[in-house]
Amino acid sequence: MALASCLSRLCLFSPYYILNMDHQFTRQMQEWLNSKHESDAEIIKGADMLFRLNRNRFYHVRATRQPQAYRTNIEYELNKFLKIRLDNMTIEEVRKMNDIVIPEAQAIIAEGEAENNGENQGKSEKNGDSIEENASTDDTELPSSDSDGVAVVRKGKRKDHDFLPKEVADLWDINAKRYKEIKSTFETLKAMEDKEPCDRYEHLKILSDLDKKYRADMLTYDSYQVTRADRDRVAKARLAENASQG
Secondary structure, three states: HHHHHHOOOOOOOOOOOOOOHHHHHHHHHHHHHHHOOOHHHHHHHHHHHHHHHOOOOHHHHHHHHHHHHHHHHHHHHHHHHHHHHHHOOOOOHHHHHHHHHHHHOOOHHHHHHHHHHHHHHHHHHHOOOOOOHHHOHHHOOOHHHHHHHOOOOOOOOOOHHHHHHHHHHHHHHHHHHHHHHHHHHHHHHOOOOOOOHHHHHHHHHHHHHHHHHHHHHHHHHHHOOOOHHHHHHHHHHHHHHHOOOO
């Protein structure tokens, strides 16, 4: 059997996987990876540790018979497991992360694609007219948060975007960049569908972090209530701009 074929089972979760984290074993993994482990005996120690994690007997037999040939791969595989263990995760928990994060990312991507495809065109035509075109310098005519419904989480750029404080308005552009990162990471994981959890973990972790930040910032953006002070600030700025233009 080719090396690539026998490695395909390396990350398979089995009932023997240590669900209750053995921190001493984690430290032993770190110490081994930080050492030179150039001798056959030292490499076999690494193979034994990997066997405790993946229970791949066939791989273990080959690695202990030809330790020098397997040294680099043992290092690679142990590093993947170590990253998961240092985050206090088990392979089963990584699987659960996958089941949660992937659908959430799909929802975000689908929402963005719907906007790009014009599914919200009717809403945009109704609510998306430029504030610059419709607002006067009389703040009584400026859109209010109550009538505009901005407290409700919604798709798209807010009608009253220009009235938001800078730190809230900036979240729109930040999330626009984050959306591209979410889509890129999702596509990477999509191409790794046949891989095991330990191979996908790093990308799942990145996607999970992006997803949480995206949702938190979008909630802040969507739910901000435009205040009288916000409307006054914009009105004064426009009056000053009009005055400077003669």
